[in-house]
Amino acid sequence: MNTLDETNGKAMSHKNIKVKRKYGITFKSLFFKDKSDTFQISRFKNNLSISIVLAALILLLIYSFSKLNYNLRLQTLYQYRYKFYMGFAVTVLTSMCSLVLSLVIGIFFAFARNSRFLPLHYFSKFYVEAIRGTPLLVQIYVFFYIVATAFNLTNRYFLGILILSIFSGAYVSEIIRGGIESIGKSQIETARSLGFSPYQKYRFIIIPQVIKRIMPSLAGQFVSLVKDSSLLSIIAVNEFTKNVQEVDSINFASIENYMVLAIGYLILTLPISVISKKLERKYTYES
Numbered sequence: 001m002n003t004l005d006e007t008n009g010k011a012m013s014h015k016n017i018k019v020k021r022k023y024g025i026t027f028k029s030l031f032f033k034d035k036s037d038t039f040q041i042s043r044f045k046n047n048l049s050i051s052i053v054l055a056a057l058i059l060l061l062i063y064s065f066s067k068l069n070y071n072l073r074l075q076t077l078y079q080y081r082y083k084f085y086m087g088f089a090v091t092v093l094t095s096m097c098s099l100v101l102s103l104v105i106g107i108f109f110a111f112a113r114n115s116r117f118l119p120l121h122y123f124s125k126f127y128v129e130a131i132r133g134t135p136l137l138v139q140i141y142v143f144f145y146i147v148a149t150a151f152n153l154t155n156r157y158f159l160g161i162l163i164l165s166i167f168s169g170a171y172v173s174e175i176i177r178g179g180i181e182s183i184g185k186s187q188i189e190t191a192r193s194l195g196f197s198p199y200q201k202y203r204f205i206i207i208p209q210v211i212k213r214i215m216p217s218l219a220g221q222f223v224s225l226v227k228d229s230s231l232l233s234i235i236a237v238n239e240f241t242k243n244v245q246e247v248d249s250i251n252f253a254s255i256e257n258y259m260v261l262a263i264g265y266l267i268l269t270l271p272i273s274v275i276s277k278k279l280e281r282k283y284t285y286e287s
Contacts, residue, residue: 031045031049070255072256073256076256077251077256084240084264086238086243087238087239087240087242087244090157090237090238090239090240091229091230091239094229095164097161098164099222102164102172102225105166105168105169105173106176109124109170110174112124113177127170128174131166131171132170139167141234143159143166144235157237160229160235163232164225164228168222168225172221176214179210179214191205216276218276219275219277222272223269226268240261241261
């Protein structure tokens with residue numbers, strides 16, 4: 001009798017496994033990527049996993065606040081909304097200008113580092129090593145209180161953008177230089193043998209591959225630049241972080257204020273990651 005029950009149980013379990021395999025209802029089929037997945041199935045898996053992660057984070061926050069026995073005072077934020085808007089707008093403007101200027105500085109020094117003109121070569125090398133080897137906080141103090149004072153520059157916002165651009169430009173230049181040097185010499189020689197001009201060589205061979213290779217690092221650097229803009233508060237630039245700190249000194253709702261700050265920076269940094277991934281896919285060529 002027991003043998004018959006065991007046989008029936010095994011038959012049922014094998015049947016269940018076949019049903020699960022037939023309809024794809026297994027742990028592996030739900031949470032692991034499969035090359036045979038259709039677009040709809042892949043999208044469903046992604047949405048399911050994202051929903052689970054977000055639900056877990058929300059539950060963690062709810063549990064943490066319940067243990068703190070803290071009542072959120074979100075209503076206190078509304079009366080200071082214009083302060084938040086102005087700080088956010090200044091951070092957006094400062095970050096965008098710094099991103100563009102740091103990219104220009106980075107491209108210039110990436111090529112200057114490989115220049116045969118020795119003064120330019122060593123100047124770019126000193127610039128990169130000095131900027132990367134010292135904290136941004138120290139650079140802000142030196143540029144603002146020493147260099148800017150010597151040249152009679154008093155516009156804090158212009159100086160803030162310039163300081164951030166000089167700081168980020170050193171990192172961008174090394175990222176670009178590394179991407180260019182990663183291109184194989186055989187490809188350069190092939191371009192020369194085909195009679196490509198320097199413009200054609202960079203336009204059709206070097207630049208597409210460099211963009212693909214440096215995009216993740218470049219996006220990470222730009223995200224860091226946006227967050228580093230918060231340090232400009234030490235020279236009284238009324239950016240997002242400084243305005244949040246001023247509101248916090250009035251309403252003493254630190255958790256609520258810094259939650260707004262975190263959400264604001266996420267709104268700024270997430271599009272950079274999305275755009276970089278799109279550009280990376282655009283310059284990806286199937287082998």
